Structures are given as C-alpha cells and as structure tokens.
Amino acid sequence: MEPDRRIVDSLHEETMLLNRLVDDLQELSLAEAGQLRLERQPMALADVADRAVEAVRPRAATKGVALRVELPKDLPLVNVDPRRIGQVLRNLLDNGLTHTGPGGEIGIAARASGQWVEVSVRDTGTGIAAEDLPYVFERFYRADRSRSRATGGAGLGLAISKQLVEAHGGRVEVESEVGRGTEFTFTVPLSHREALPVEEDRD
Numbered sequence: 001m002e003p004d005r006r007i008v009d010s011l012h013e014e015t016m017l018l019n020r021l022v023d024d025l026q027e028l029s030l031a032e033a034g035q036l037r038l039e040r041q042p043m044a045l046a047d048v049a050d051r052a053v054e055a056v057r058p059r060a061a062t063k064g065v066a067l068r069v070e071l072p073k074d075l076p077l078v079n080v081d082p083r084r085i086g087q088v089l090r091n092l093l094d095n096g097l098t099h100t101g102p103g104g105e106i107g108i109a110a111r112a113s114g115q116w117v118e119v120s121v122r123d124t125g126t127g128i129a130a131e132d133l134p135y136v137f138e139r140f141y142r143a144d145r146s147r148s149r150a151t152g153g154a155g156l157g158l159a160i161s162k163q164l165v166e167a168h169g170g171r172v173e174v175e176s177e178v179g180r181g182t183e184f185t186f187t188v189p190l191s192h193r194e195a196l197p198v199e200e201d202r203d
Contacts, residue, residue, distance in 0.1 A: 036167055038081040042191035045117060046071050048082050049108050052089035056097060064102035067093070070109050078117050079191040084164045091157035092121040092184050099182070100125035115190050116170065122183040128176035136174055137162040161186075 049069050060067050078085075089108065096106040104124040111118050128136060135141045139159040165172045165186045176182035 068107040096123035127178040
C-alpha cells in the first residue's frame with residue numbers, strides 16, 4: 001500500500017521547516033555568543049540590496065506587492081559580510097511581504113552619515129501595535145499571533161537580523177503605526193575611516 005502523496009509532501013515540508021529552525025537557532029546562538037565568523041569586504045550596498053530583492057521578487061509578484069530600491073548613486077562603499085547583510089535584507093523584506101497585502105509596496109533606501117551607512121526597509125503593510133514593538137527582535141516572538149510557524153515563519157528572522165547587524169558594530173531600530181506600515185532601520189560601517197558630516201534629523 002503506497003502512502004498518501006499529500007501525507008508524504010506534508011512530512012517533507014515539516015522536515016524542511018524543522019531543519020531550517022535548527023539551522024536558525026544554531027546561527028542565532030553563535031551570533032549571540034560573538035562567535036559568528038564574518039567575511040567582511042568593501043562592497044557597494046546596491047549590489048547586496050539588488051540580490052536580496054531578486055531573491056524575494058517571485059513571492060512579491062505572487063502577492064502583488066511592489067519592490068523598490070532607491071539608493072544614492074554616490075553612496076560610499078560599506079565594510080560588510082555581503083552574505084550576512086544580504087540575509088538581513090532578505091529577512092526584513094520577507095517580514096514586510098508577510099504583513100503587506102496586494103497593491104502594497106516595500107522599499108529599500110539608504111544614506112551615509114558619519115562613518116556609517118543607514119539602511120531602511122519600509123513597507124505599507126498592517127503595521128505593528130505599540131505594545132508589541134519592544135519585543136519584535138526577541139526569538140520566537142510574533143506580533144500577529146494568528147500566524148502559524150508554516151505561514152509566518154519560526155519567529156527568528158528579526159532576532160537573527162539584529163544579531164547580524166550588531167556583529168558588524170551597527171544598530172537596528174523599528175518604527176511602526178498600525179494601518180500605515182513599518183520601517184526597520186539599521187546601520188553598517190563605511191569601508192574607510194573618512195567621516196562624513198552627520199545629518200541632523202529633519203522634522
């Protein structure tokens with residue numbers, strides 16, 4: 001008697017999800033312990049961003065969500081591990097796609113400030129409630145508790161992203177408003193020590 005194909009497919013999917021969960025937990029543990037190896041090199045952020053966008057473009061097309069990359073042409077090179085920062089961007093884009101419906105938009109922008117480049121990923125999705133914002137970078141935390149692990153991920157993507165950014169010496173922040181969308185901002189170091197003027201926040 002042959003097993004039901006749907007059962008086999010379901011078991012395979014569950015196995016893949018568990019394997020990914022184990023890999024994510026191992027990576028997060030290494031990052032938290034400061035043992036994650038970074039292979040830094042001078043990089044154009046646009047190259048990293050373009051690859052991240054292409055990785056999620058099929059999902060965005062399926063959902064009817066527009067993806068935009070708006071980076072200054074004169075943006076200085078950054079000193080990063082391109083695989084790890086690409087992972088951060090993919091995690092943030094995936095998070096945006098999870099919470100943004102058809103007709104929405106997700107954009108990547110950046111600016112140089114001092115010895116850092118500030119990168120933002122903004123979506124026009126459902127937003128995050130104020131009471132949930134302090135916890136979004138905690139492992140296994142989901143602001144939308146109606147999502148299962150299969151549909152909403154394991155709740156590790158943002159925690160891993162925070163650790164990867166901090167491993168580069170940067171910081172990550174989030175601002176959000178329910179019904180209007182969410183913006184994640186993180187910093188990565190320039191590839192040289194020449195400081196640029198620090199721009200003051202504009203009202």
